[in-house]
Amino acid sequence: MERLQQLSEIQPSVYPFMGDRTVFLSELDGLGYPIIPTLMIPPTWYGLFLNSIDWLEPLLTDLPDSVLHLNPDNAQQLQAIAQNIRHGILNNPLPMEWLEVLEQGLSPWSPCPIQFSPSIVGNLLGNGANWSQLANYHLNRSLDFQFTENQVDGIAHALKQCWAEPFRARNLLCWQRYGLSLHHFSIGVMAQPVPTVLSSGTLSLTADELILEAIWGLNFANQRGEERGEVYHMELESGHLITHHFHPQAIAYLPHHQIQPPIAREPQYQTQHGEGSPASVPHPSLEPHLFPPAQPYPPLRFHPSLPALLLHQSSNHPPVLNGAQLANFVHLAKQLRHHWGVPLTVEWMLQVKEPEQPPHISITSAYPYLLQFIPQPRDPLTSSSATEVAATPSHHQSLETTKIQSAPPLARGTGITSGVVTAVAYVIHSPTIEHLHRMPPGNILIARSILPSWLPWLSQCAGMVTEEAGMTSHCAILARELNIPAIVGVTNVTHLIQCGDLLTIEAPQGIIHRVHQKKPLVKKSSSHPFAPTPIPVHEHSSLPVISTQLMVNLNHPSTLSQITQLPIDGIGLIRSELMLLDIFRHRHPLHWVEMGDEKRLSHHITTYLKKIARMVAPRPVFYRSLDLRSHEFPSLDHRWSQEKEVNPILGMRGTLSYCHDPRLFNIELDAVVQLQRQGVNNLHLMLPFVRTVEEFQFCRQLAVEAGIDFTHLQCWIMAEVPSVLFLLPEYVNAGVQGVAIGMNDLTQLVLGIDRGHRSMNHLFTENHLGVKRAIAHLIQTAKNLGIPSSICNSTLANDPDLVADLVRWGITTISVEGYAIDQTYQAIVKAEARLPVGDGRFYPGLGQ
Known part of the structure; x- marks a missing residue:
């Protein structure tokens, strides 16, 4: 029975049977360099373990010595093979004697966690593959390392995870691209403690x-x-x-x-901070x-x-x-x-x-x-500067670094945009129209939270700082789109800062400084000096062609002229409650209804949407009807606002509010009918926060009664409520023609986390396994039902790995903010480059 090997025990004669990382570390260890303790799990265990599995699929018999005949044009087959292999590996127990060897070798490192690093093992040179050591590094980087507590069950699971890494669908394609077959290599696993x-x-x-x-x-x-x-x-x-x-x-x-x-x-507290x-x-x-x-x-x-x-x-x-x-x-x-x-x-x-x-x-x-x-x-x-620091052996020497401010920061939070700005602070303690009207243009707005209904004043701000957190809130979305330096999640900031304080906010670092000088660096202006920075525009013909559709989210009319020049396939989401704030003119939309101004409001919406649809025609435009949450619009003439709710996230919103009171939805439907009569046929309807099939049926019947022609108009739903995961076939039978995944609401409902809660915000992550499985399930179900799927998110460009997952799962459309188009386009290009030509994905609808 082979035992775990230390680096000093590895001889050059066995280098071809060790992974690159192990070989390089072994050479350095032999030269006396300070190497962290490292043990090598015998590479022979990998082959022995795979051969011990009782594979249910005949195709997998004698794995890893057999050659998998993969069809690169059949993505579903590839995914099925990858899932079957990984399931077999992860659910097959390790032999008891192996567990004893692992426990004996790794237990001396307790209580340190253990990192398992898989690497490719074998002489790959000369096998016809396009190969180099650097290529080997990049292939090894595609094998995710694993962490575990130093106990037997966790160790066994982490080791099997390492052995399952080559059989991810992306890696099976990678081996094929490099001309490798599974019998060319095996997987070595290196174990190291994670010390203090x-x-x-x-x-x-x-x-x-x-x-x-x-x-x-x-x-x-x-x-x-x-x-x-x-x-x-x-x-x-x-x-x-x-x-x-x-x-x-x-x-x-x-x-x-x-x-x-x-x-x-228990956390301790001290008054000096x-x-x-x-x-x-x-x-x-x-x-x-x-x-x-x-x-x-x-x-x-x-x-x-x-x-x-x-x-x-x-x-x-x-x-x-x-x-x-x-x-x-x-x-x-x-x-x-x-x-x-x-x-x-x-x-x-x-x-x-x-x-x-x-x-x-x-x-x-x-x-x-x-x-x-x-x-x-x-x-x-x-x-x-080069003269500030010298690498001398003095143990007590300090290292001084030049910073923008020499004094310590006043406060820190989470930066949600780019940009650094210095201006006078304007602090709001109660969200009233009177306070907003008194705010001078060019100030930094300080508030506990910022509501979407403040949009007319936000466009005049030099920057904004809030106590409440939320990378994905409407406030964050608007700040990014308007390119306003913004920091969220700053504890007690409305008490730390007074009106008239001169501040510098460094949004990327989330840092706030108090500035001691007489004049601000930002001049006040009665115009809008902080208009959005132009979105990067490329010559479309110079860009690589992508199969995944890339669309843009539209939240404010000021960015419309810029996004039409972007390499987009259309507008994937109009957030109507943000886009139409200028139309509402500080009045709650229900106020328009109560005053008998339905026709005038419908006309304003028609005019707005007609301009948008024609500017991007013939590309599609997806208009999401109003999703008014009671806590977000109190400044729109509060007498007409909805009653205060204990939990507005799960309150009277979305299509349920249409069932309760269809008057506003009927105004929107009337606007769509008028557009169709004027020859606009690239506008589609998206229903928000749909809870039940019955809600959708009610809304579609209202659309029929309003006179909407479904010949050119598609009726989609937002997948934000987790029940859509299980009811999508029923929705399609009821007439749904597409599904748009709203990542923000779906994530917080799947995880049970309020994304706006400062103490919970760090737990809000779209990369949670439960969220990713929910998204993958929706995409796959939509493909099986023959309808397109899209995903709408304001921060997706910051996560190229998730973009790659979406592309691999077969998403039809990705829709992001205008400022993120360039970054997302490149992420899609890289993700699709990992797929074979004709990957078998299905793109129904939308003119494809």
């Missing part, structure tokens, strides 16, 4: 220069795009610092054992001067074994690496260049073994190529 760590990152080495990227805690926040590491660009021979790119860090991931004690006790603000929680394994002040933070989108710390909002973060640590890295880099040559990249962590001792470098991975690019010339606002 101060910081981590990468070291990239050329002949003359060293590039260090560093982040507090584990490097996963940087790898996942949640944080940006600091970058140190240095001359290797002299240790001279050329540039230092500083990026304030909010979140630090640490292993479970490292922050468990602070989480277990403001009444009710969380106190610093120094880590018990780290000296307080080593790690920035922080407080426990529940796990973010990653793994229970890797909780996070929220770095203290009032902290003036020190640089991640000080002078002595930089000197140590320069010394290490010179040794690596001498022993191994260049180019070279190693992944490292500063490991803390004893609180009284300085942290030491541990290498976790190594690659004989560059994974880090040379930084661009220094930005004086975000980089240190």
Whole structure:
């Protein structure tokens, strides 16, 4: 029975049967470099385990020695094969003797969590594949690493997850693209503990220069795009610092054992940071001067074994690496260049073994190529000058970094847009029209929350800051579309700041500074000086052709002229309650009805939609009818607003409100009828927040009675209520012609999380497995029923992995805000490049 091998036990004669990461680390270990403890799970276990599975499908018999005959034009077959293989691997138990070997080898690392890293094993050169070591790296990156607590059940599951990685549909296609068959390779798995760590990152080495990227805690926040590491660009021979790119860090991931004690006790409070603000929680394994002040933070989108710390909002973060640590890295880099040559990249962590001792470098991975690019010339606002820091061996030397503000930030929150602005603050404590009317143009609006009905005043703001959180709220959507620097989730900000304070807000970092100078940097103006920044426009003919339709969401008429020049297939969503705010003229739409102005309101809507439809014709326009939630429009003449609800998210809204009182919906239907009579035939209707099939039937019957011609008009529903997952066939039988997935509402209802609640906002993630399975199920069901599916989201461009999943699942249309079109287009191009030509996806409707 083979046991787990240490790096020192791996001989060069067996290198062809080990993964690249293991081989490179073994060579460095043999040269005496500080390598984190590493054990290699015998690669032979992979083949033995697959051969032990009693496969139900004859096609999979003798896996992995057989050749899978995959049809790249049949995506459904590919997905079915991938699911069957992965199900067989994950549900087959490991032999008892293997579990004993694993427990014996890994238990000494307790209580540290364990990272399992799969890698391709085998001599792939010369097999006809288009191959290189860098290609090997990219293929290995497609195999997700796994984390587990140091206990047998978790270890067994994580190991099987590693062995199942090659059989994801995306990877089966990848092997085919590189000309590989499954019998060409096997999978090696490397196990490493996740120890007490101060910081981590990468070291990239050329002949003359060293590039260090560093982040507090584990490097996963940087790898996942949640944080940006600091970058140190240095001359290797002299240790001279050329540039230092500083990026304030909010979140630090640490292993479970490292922050468990602070989480277990009640939060402490201290008055010097403001009444009710969380106190610093120094880590018990780290000296307080080593790690920035922080407080426990529940796990973010990653793994229970890797909780996070929220770095203290009032902290003036020190640089991640000080002078002595930089000197140590320069010394290490010179040794690596001498022993191994260049180019070279190693992944490292500063490991803390004893609180009284300085942290030491541990290498976790190594690659004989560059994974880090040379930084661009220094930005004086975000980089240190070359003379400010020298990598000297002085242990007590501090590292000073130039920042936009020398004083500590006044407050921190979550930035939801780009941009930095300095202007006078205008604080609103109660949301009334009178307060909004008195707000001067060009001020930074400070409020507990911002309501969609404030749109006419938002377009005059220099920036906005709120106490309530919400990356996906209507406030966030409008701020992005209007390109207003905005920060949300700032605790107690309406009491920290007074009207007339001069502020600088750095939206990307979520930082607020109080400025001590007489004149603001932003001039006041009675016009709209903060109009949206032009959306990037490309020559369409130069763009790669994509199969997935890309559409744009329309929330404000000011962006209409810009989005018509974008490479879009139409308007995937008009958020009517935002688009029509100018029409309402500070009056609640029910006020129009009560005053007998239905025809005039219908005429205004007709005029608005006619302009939009004709500007993008013949491309389709999807108009989502009004979804008025009672808490969002109190400033629209409150006498006509809906009564206050305890839970407006689940209150009288969407199509249920039409059933209760159809007057507003009838006005919208009348506008659509008028448009059809005027020859507009590219407008389609989308019904919001549909709870039951009966609601849809009621609304469709109203549309028939209003005189709508369904020859050219499609009637869709928004999939926001989870019941749509189970009732989509019944909806289609009732006349639904398409389904648009509303990610924001669907996510919060699937997870049971109020996305606007400051204490729950960090738990709101579309990447939750339950949410992703719900979306995949809707897309697949729509394909099976022969109707198109779309997804509407304001932050989708920030998650290219989710875009790739949507493309792989076969989504018909992705609809995002105008500012995100370019980024989303590129994400779709990359995702579709991973699919074979003629991937078998179905694109019904919409003229295809």
